[in-house]
Amino acid sequence: MSLAKRSPASQFLALPVGQGDAFYLRQGDASALIDGGRSFHGLERMLSTNAKADQLDVIVCSHNDADHALGLLGLLSAGFPCREVWLPGSWTTRMDNLLTKPAAFLAELIQNIKEIPELGGDVPEQGLLEVFGSRLVADNQYQEGEQPTERITHALEVALESDDWPIRGYPLFQIPNFEAPILIPLMMPPNPRARLLMEGVAATARIREIAVAAHANGARIRWFHFDAPVSVPPSRTDLLRGVNCGEIARIPAAHPSALFYLALSVANKESLVFQTRTVGAPGVLFTADSDLAFGGSIDWDQPLLITAPHHGSEANAHAYKRFSNEGLSCPGTKIWVRSDGRFRKRPGPSYLKTQSRFCTRCRGQDGPAQLVEFRTNRGQWAKGLMRSCVCVND
Numbered sequence: 001m002s003l004a005k006r007s008p009a010s011q012f013l014a015l016p017v018g019q020g021d022a023f024y025l026r027q028g029d030a031s032a033l034i035d036g037g038r039s040f041h042g043l044e045r046m047l048s049t050n051a052k053a054d055q056l057d058v059i060v061c062s063h064n065d066a067d068h069a070l071g072l073l074g075l076l077s078a079g080f081p082c083r084e085v086w087l088p089g090s091w092t093t094r095m096d097n098l099l100t101k102p103a104a105f106l107a108e109l110i111q112n113i114k115e116i117p118e119l120g121g122d123v124p125e126q127g128l129l130e131v132f133g134s135r136l137v138a139d140n141q142y143q144e145g146e147q148p149t150e151r152i153t154h155a156l157e158v159a160l161e162s163d164d165w166p167i168r169g170y171p172l173f174q175i176p177n178f179e180a181p182i183l184i185p186l187m188m189p190p191n192p193r194a195r196l197l198m199e200g201v202a203a204t205a206r207i208r209e210i211a212v213a214a215h216a217n218g219a220r221i222r223w224f225h226f227d228a229p230v231s232v233p234p235s236r237t238d239l240l241r242g243v244n245c246g247e248i249a250r251i252p253a254a255h256p257s258a259l260f261y262l263a264l265s266v267a268n269k270e271s272l273v274f275q276t277r278t279v280g281a282p283g284v285l286f287t288a289d290s291d292l293a294f295g296g297s298i299d300w301d302q303p304l305l306i307t308a309p310h311h312g313s314e315a316n317a318h319a320y321k322r323f324s325n326e327g328l329s330c331p332g333t334k335i336w337v338r339s340d341g342r343f344r345k346r347p348g349p350s351y352l353k354t355q356s357r358f359c360t361r362c363r364g365q366d367g368p369a370q371l372v373e374f375r376t377n378r379g380q381w382a383k384g385l386m387r388s389c390v391c392v393n394d
Contacts, residue, residue, distance in 0.1 A: 001207040009378045010276075012284055012337075013303055016360045016369030019341030020067030023307060024051045025284060030239045033287045034056040034274065036071025037339075043071045050371055055081035058239060059219070061210060062272045062288035064089055064265035065130070067341075069206050076213035085214035088272060092117045092149055092251045098208050099155040100162070101205060105258055109165050111306025112259035112295055114135075128192060129199040135268030136210045136260060142228040147252035149223050152230065152251075156215040159208070166170050179309040203262045220245055223248050226270040239276040243285070244296040268310060283380045300327035300334075303380050308338035308357075314348025321350075335381060338389070339371055347391055364392030376389065 013024040023071050024047065025032045033056050033058025047053045059082050061069050076085070088351040098105050141189055192279040222232075230246035257262065264270060266312060271288035275298065289310040290296070306323070309316040327334060336357040340346055373384030 001290060010278075010282060011051075012374045012381070014307075014339045014358075014360050014372035015043070015050060015051055016371050017043065017046065017071060017339070018369060020065075020071065021062075021069055021288065021307065021311070021339045022046070023284075023286060023337075023339070024053070025239065025276070026051070026053075027239055027278075027324050030059060030237070031124065032056065032059045032239050033072075033075075034240075035062055035068040035288065036073075036075055038067040038070050040070055040074035043075045044078055044120070047080075050316075052190045055136065056083070057215075058082070058084045058241070058335065060086045060272070060274060060286075061088065062266070062268060062274075062286070064203050064262075065268070065289060066202065066206070068288065069210065071216055072135075073206055073210050076210060076217060078265070079217060081387075082214070082217060085210075085219045086222050086224055086272075087211065087214075087321060088195075088265065088270070089223040089248045089252065090261075090264055091246070092152060092223055092248075093256060093393070094258065095152050095207070095211065095251075096155045098204065099152070099159040099211070102208065103205075105187070107176050108125075109258040110197065110263070112257050113197055113200070116193070116196075127199075128196045129203060129263050130268065131223055132196075132259070133263035133265070134199045134269065136263055137269045142225055143253040144228075144231065145251045147251045148393075149251055151222075151250055152211075153215070154213060159212050159301045160216060165380060168236060189325075194204075198263060199263050199266075203265055204258075206264075207265060210217050211378065224254060224272055224357035228252075229285065233389070240286075241277045242296075243273040243275050243298055244290065244294040245272045245274075245323065268316075269293070278302065282376050282379065287319060289314040289316070292322045298322075298326065300330040301332065303332035304334050305381055306334060306336050308336050308347065308351055311340040311343075312338045312347025312359075314345075314350055317348065317350040319350075320354070333380060334385075335374070339372075352389075352393055358383070358386060359389045359391060362389055362391045365390060 004014050011026040015022040019035035021035040023034045024038040061072050062247045146362050224242050224245040226245050227249045228246040228248055232247040268289035271290040273290050274286045276283040283304045287309040287353050309319040339361040340361055358372045372386055374381040
């Protein structure tokens with residue numbers, strides 16, 4: 001018997017975290033948090049106030065962008081109770097080194113950046129590491145390795161007992177061979193190489209500290225790799241299933257450079273996409289920052305909440321094309337939910353063409369972000385007391 005048939009009542013919340021994604025889902029007695037926004041503090045209070053939740057069954061980190069992962073780091077660091085934490089399987093390829101030899105890992109990162117040819121053309125003010133990741137995604141094919149993921153458990157124990165972590169505090173970092181602490185991301189030097197180092201160090205800290213905090217909390221860590229076949233049978237009680245990813249039991253057979261490893265960790269195209277394991281009941285598709293340009297099957301044939309990919313960015317227009325080709329004609333109401341901060345170019349026209357949509361913060365609107373809430377009622381998603389999207393498209 002499916003979880004949906006036993007406990008069909010569901011609640012979905014898009015938490016008003018400011019910038020980034022943070023989605024809470026309760027289905028029957030099971031609960032999950034998918035991503036946590038950019039703010040290190042405040043997520044625990046939001047869960048308590050809006051979801052009346054003082055513990056979670058599952059925490060999912062879709063990828064290593066700060067506006068998805070940093071809030072989760074804050075929540076786990078505060079000791080928030082959680083039974084399982086689901087993390088990207090790509091993190092496992094260098095996790096052992098990052099946990100047990102962090103100074104050497106950072107020294108390798110610095111050397112990798114020194115060896116990069118001159119950065120020409122238009123260089124973004126932020127997201128330089130993500131640009132590198134986007135270029136590398138096509139070459140990152142999954143290959144199963146020989147080492148079991150349990151190997152990382154030992155490395156996590158070593159990290160908890162070690163004082164060898166040279167980065168102190170967040171977002172104030174003390175990096176080896178630097179005279180003064182570096183503030184990330186508030187201080188952005190004009191030199192692209194220095195910016196790339198800062199972003200790399202921040203990504204390093206998020207990966208390491210999320211895994212360490214989850215382990216310290218006693219949570220079971222499960223690894224889901226992009227485009228990997230399912231090698232671990234899913235639990236019948238799992239609230240979610242991987243759409244473009246599979247749970248892995250072995251570390252991938254790859255040893256990327258420190259820079260390659262970190263760049264892939266923030267690549268939007270490799271964001272993990274999950275969908276509720278509902279049968280004949282309203283569901284949710286969590287797209288993270290993916291453009292849905294993968295072969296994994298999406299169950300469109302149901303009433304569905306769809307989280308807007310990359311906060312409604314037009315760079316992810318392919319996701320809406322796939323929806324038009326596959327999901328638009330399927331039975332069941334489809335509702336788009338967008339979580340974002342204040343940006344001039346989001347959402348784009350593809351998101352604004354959708355028929356039913358709700359935002360935590362609409363483009364061109366002042367005031368605080370709103371809580372977006374849906375509950376199931378008679379086989380459909382019923383909206384709470386919030387306004388529909390009123391985004392202004394310049």
